[in-house]
Amino acid sequence: MPTKTIAGKTVEVDAEGFLVNPDDWNEDIAKELAKEEGINELTEMHWKVIHFMRQDYKERGQIPTIRRIKNAGGVPVQDLYKLFPDGPAKKAAKIAGLSKPQGCV
Amino acid sequence: MATETLTNEATQKKDEKETLKKVSIVISRGTLEGVYPGLIMANGARMEGIEANIFFTFFGLNAIHKKKMKKIKVDTVGNPALGIPPIVGIIPGLNRLVTKMFIKEMDKLDIPPIDEFLEMIAATGAKMYACKAAMDMFHYKREDLIDEVADVLTVGQFYEVAAGGEIIFT
Numbered sequence: 574m575p576t577k578t579i580a581g582k583t584v585e586v587d588a589e590g591f592l593v594n595p596d597d598w599n600e601d602i603a604k605e606l607a608k609e610e611g612i613n614e615l616t617e618m619h620w621k622v623i624h625f626m627r628q629d630y631k632e633r634g635q636i637p638t639i640r641r642i643k644n645a646g647g648v649p650v651q652d653l654y655k656l657f658p659d660g661p662a663k664k665a666a667k668i669a670g671l672s673k674p675q676g677c678v
Numbered sequence: 679m680a681t682e683t684l685t686n687e688a689t690q691k692k693d694e695k696e697t698l699k700k701v702s703i704v705i706s707r708g709t710l711e712g713v714y715p716g717l718i719m720a721n722g723a724r725m726e727g728i729e730a731n732i733f734f735t736f737f738g739l740n741a742i743h744k745k746k747m748k749k750i751k752v753d754t755v756g757n758p759a760l761g762i763p764p765i766v767g768i769i770p771g772l773n774r775l776v777t778k779m780f781i782k783e784m785d786k787l788d789i790p791p792i793d794e795f796l797e798m799i800a801a802t803g804a805k806m807y808a809c810k811a812a813m814d815m816f817h818y819k820r821e822d823l824i825d826e827v828a829d830v831l832t833v834g835q836f837y838e839v840a841a842g843g844e845i846i847f848t
Contacts, residue, residue, distance in 0.1 A: 638788040639725070640798065650801035659727025677718055678789050 580605045591666070591673050595630065598670025606668045612657070615668075619656050622648055623669040636666055636674045700729040700843025702836070707848070708737025708746075709753045710777055714784075716848040717741075717795050724802035729843065732799070733836050734827075735809035739816060742808060742823050747792050751777040793824075800826035807831045807839070 574585045574593055580601035585593040590609070592598055603623060607615050615623070625646040629637040639662050642648050648656075657664040662674045701723045705716035716732060723730040740746040754760060754767040754776050766772065781791060790798060800806060805828045808818075813830055820830065831839065 640788045640790055640794075643798070650798050654724075654802055660725055662725050676787065677722055678787065 587672065589673060592670040593672070595627065595670050595672075598627075602670065603668050606670075610657075610664050610668060612664075612668070616656075618648070618652065619668075622646065622653065622656060622665050626665060626669045626671060630669075630671055636671050638662065638674070638676055638678050640678060697726065698723070698728050698844055700731075700840075701846055702731040702733060702840035702843055703846045703848060704733045704735060705738035705741060705848055706736045708740040708750060710750050710780055711752055711757075712848070713738065713741045713750060713792065714789070716846070717792070717799060718789070719846060719848070720804050721795070721799050721802065724799070724804050730799075730802075730804040731839055731843075732804060732806045733809060733831070733840075734806065735812045739808060739812050739818060739823075741792055742796065742806065742827055743818060744822060744824055747796075747824070750792060752780055796824060796826055805839070807836065809833070809836070 575588070576583050577586045577590065578584075580599070582597070582599070582602060584597040584602070587593055590606075592602075604615060607613075607619070612619070622642060625642060625648070626637055629635075629641065629645065637646065639650060639653060642653060642665075643650050653661040653665070657668075666672065666674050701719070703716045703720050703723075705713055707713065716738075720730045720732050734742050740750060751773045752760070754762055754773040755764055757767070760767070760776070762772075762776075785791075789795070796806070806826055808823055808827055808830045810830050810832045812818075820827075
């Protein structure tokens with residue numbers, strides 16, 4: 574598994590740069606990953622999504638879909654696309670230190 | 679000669695890495711299995727940052743018709759792929775049962791029912807259009823359609839909207 578040093582910490586990543594171990598994640602890593610994804614500043618709404626995704630993944634063992642982030646997480650789809658443009662499911666998962674979502678929805 | 683071929687190959691490889699910029703999806707059918715593939719493709723396109731349009735024509739209009747969208751069902755009669763013999767498929771109420779089963783399975787995968795799905799798809803920025811010819815043929819009015827529909831277009835206007843992108847017919 575390739576490794577990468579993000580925010581001063583060396584972590585295992587997959588071929589696309591997603592963290593292999595969600596527990597390697599911390600908020601500084603999130604900020605760095607966000608910058609790589611073109612998001613220069615993480616606002617309160619960004620963190621709401623990130624924390625919901627991590628918590629939901631911990632509880633259910635599955636990365637939440639956009640529908641779940643909308644319904645259970647309370648973040649409207651329109652906002653999600655503004656916060657994480659061009660592929661919110663993938664971008665948010667990456668910044669949240671989760672693996673690439675595998676679903677079609 | 680050899681240098682020319684190499685340059686062409688290199689350019690081709692670069693093009694292969696480029697993603698689609700825009701897709702315009704036509705939904706022409708009004709059954710559950712006829713509507714969902716187009717919706718999933720449109721939503722999937724938006725999830726990849728690809729611009730998406732959906733053009734609803736013929737029975738596809740039922741998916742964006744406020745009243746008719748609630749009655750969309752799986753075709754249990756003309757559908758040999760379903761594995762139900764036609765003589766069983768015509769039993770009243772069976773298509774409602776099979777539809778319920780499909781909706782349940784899709785819900786497990788977080789695929790929403792059509793009304794919620796269309797709301798979500800519109801929220802992603804995808805544009806949804808109704809076909810003018812079909813609207814006239816079915817005597818549907820603009821007020822019959824959900825608010826998320828951006829406009830009613832002729833086929834020529836659809837081609838203008840779709841220009842520069844891929845067209846996917848379902």
